[in-house]
Amino acid sequence: MVAVPSARADDHSGQVRVEDLPADTYVPEPGNDERSMDLAFSVVPKRAGRVTVVIDTSRLAGVATVGRLSDSCRREGARVTCSYRVWNSGQPSTVRPFRLRPAEGSKRGDHARVTVRASQDGSAAAGSTAVIVGLPKLTVGERGSLEHLRPGAPLPLRVAVRNAGGIPARNGFGIAVGAGGDQRITPRYRNCRKEGPDLDPELRCVFGRSLKAGESVSTAGPLGVTASKRRLYSHLSITVYALGSPDDPAYDPDERDEEPYPTTPGEDPPLGLTDASADRGRFRESLSEPTVGLDRHVDLDAEARPARGRVGETVPVRVGVRARGNGDLDLSYWDQSAWSVRFTAPRGTRIVGGPEDDAQPLCTIRHGGTVAMCPESAEGAASGPGAGAGMDFRLHIDKKVHGARGRVEAVPNPDFPPHDPRPANDSAPVALETTTAAAEPETRPWLYGGTGGALVLALGVRYAVRRRTRARAESVRQGPVGT
Secondary structure, eight states, X not given: OOOEEOSOOOOOOSSOEEEOOOSEEEEOOTTOSSOOEEOOEEEEOSSSEEEEEEEEOGGGTTTEEEESOOTTEEEETTEEEEEEEEOSTTOOEEEOOXXXXXXXXXXXXXXXXXXXXXXXXXXXXXXXXXXXXXXXXXXXXXXXXXXXXOTTOBOOOEEEEEEOSSSOBTTOEEEEEEEOSSOEEOOOBTTEEEESOTTSOEEEEEEOXXXXXXXXXXXXXXXXXXXXSSBSXXXXXXXXXXXXXXXXXXXXXXXXXXOOOOOEEOOBSOOOEEEOTTOOSOOEESEEOOEEEBSOOEEEEEEEOOEEEETTOEEEEEEEEEEEESSBOOOTTTTXXXXXXXEEOOTTEEEEEOOEETTEESSEEEGGGTEEEEEGGGGSSOSSTTBOOOEEEEEEEOSOOTTOEEEEEEEEXXXXXXXXSOGGGGEEEEEEEEESSOOOOTTOGGGTSHHHHHHHHHHHHHHHHHHHHHHHHHHHHHOSTTO
């Protein structure tokens, strides 16, 4: 393993230095899926060339074991000696000499100290880290209302963090916020930065303050996220993590050689923290996904065309729901329908078919064909302003019922109400015009339809006329009956 330049550069001091050695190096407990962690730190050389690093692991017995040694290192008993070539004088280079695993029989809270000594040309520097078995258990809660926000306004979001475990987070902790649904991330503070691709950016804020077991803190101000301008509901993902733990985005030895995404730091003074020991708000396991709601509305407007036919026929009918208003009710992130469509058939009829996709029904027909329930996606149009293409059903008319009417209704998702300003138009009647004449069997269409039917009818008329003419002539020849 070669030394690679770290992301930070310090002033040239003319002396070799050891930096970025964390106060604590965490090793997950035995049986944990993440059973090993790299020992990682930086060496700042006094000049380009070789730097020798010696690591004393003699106190690790019963706590952790050394494994996966770097190619630049060799092990002699409890001492690991590494030789690194560094290319930039005075510039810190990150080194990862080996991985640490929990010792068999170790338990949470066990700890031991490892010392590091770097030397070059008679200059030397040392440092140490405590290797601890177990990880801090950080939980997260959002503070500040995220409902009925003004479109495009900054979110009044503060993040609270609690260390709910028994291991202190002495290295500090970080907060990562992902914002979906066309929300914008704008880093404001020097300890916060925007990272990731443009289509899926993330805001990360790092705090060097340690967090003792059972302690709670909250950000002193809101983070730099701006609400959507149109979408009624958007989402956030808020993650908290202990620095140097497996959840730390900066710790990923398998990706350390990959080109990182560009980062944009803030310019304001660092975001501070306030004590939240008395905070009784809700905390969640390391990840929170709150919903952001705008002060916009969507008017669900039910529409229907009348059905016409005779008793015994199967006839088409078209119903649907349109979304109008100044908001976009897109719930694709939650993989949910913004509303459902309930179609109730007129009395005396049955629903015998509905919209399909690749021969698969999109609606559920219930109660013997009297009711159909469909997600809004069955209408074949994306949800949003003006959406709703309508759905075609097939009704079989069993009998004529005077005044029979069906109904189409928009059923909003109760978890994501549309703020509908006109709920009265959420349903509409479905008219049915029925005649009592029974439909002819479909196996004899030639009786009434098309050129063939007309020809047969004409021939029948000519045959009847001919028979009457012949009967009349025969009567004249025979004379009156009884003469």
